[in-house]
Amino acid sequence: MSRKVALLKGGVSAEREVSLWSGEACAKALREAGYDVTEIDVSKDIPRLIKQLQDAEPAVVFNALHGRWGEDGCVQGLLELLGLTYTHSGVLSSALAMHKERAKMIVSQVGVRVSESLTIQASALAKGDPLPRPYVIKPLSEGSSVGVHIVFEGDNHIATTRAELGFDGDIMVERYIPGRELTVAVMGGKALAVTELAPKQGFYSYEAKYTDGKTEHIVPAQIPEEVYQEALDAAEKAHQALGCNGVSRSDFRYDDTPKGDGKLYYLETNTQPGMSSLSLVPEQARYLDMSFPELCGWMVEDALQSREES
Structure with a gap:
């Protein structure tokens, strides 16, 4: 079996910088694991991207893109048209998970509690x-x-306004759930661990996620055992209900405030979780004694196996 991997990074979404971090880290890890990696910084030039992929002759495309076009089923559709095997979730599950309202609707149907929200x-x-x-x-x-x-x-x-909001398009308005921010990675359908994300100031914003030292990651989360298990189960149910492949990560709020209801609420599922040095999936894998090169290698081999089984 060829060890050639084409790694997609960068892209044109608001998460380009995060994707570059993820892509560089994953390329390094894959090389350490013995793969021949061609890194491709994706732009809007689709003919160029197609040629780069054809020239790379990959056994697997490692998708390290984040945000629109790279995470919403679009690039997955292109890879399907080209007949290329790729990591992470397919067209439909990527599109569903990226649309937060539809994802919550689907996940709620398998018995997972979701927060009240509407689209405007x-x-x-x-x-x-x-x-x-x-x-x-x-x-x-x-x-x-x-x-x-x-x-x-x-x-x-x-x-x-767009300038104030920092984005355009439809808006989700969601009831604010006080308490703790929790996240659970799922790998091959099995939940890894529960991490509590404790920002040192404010909420778990973009800056808090990607600035070193802004947020404390507590793994395993110090929460009641029954809530910990509920989070693991809910993440697995979300992964399965949305039809995810490979690795996903689901986010939750746990209201343990004095006047709170003590319940766990599902927020969303990420089909392309961050894979940088500050990212949560590699951190949970390390907690279970899996190195970063081993994790990235597993994702490549899982994609190959999934293609063979289909």
């Missing part, structure tokens, strides 16, 4: 609060906490 246009925000405060404003189809805003009691101004 930005102009609707100027007409008044769409939900009782506090609530969260986020793009319907972005990741990495891009464009996330929390509206609290007493806030006098709500972002309504």
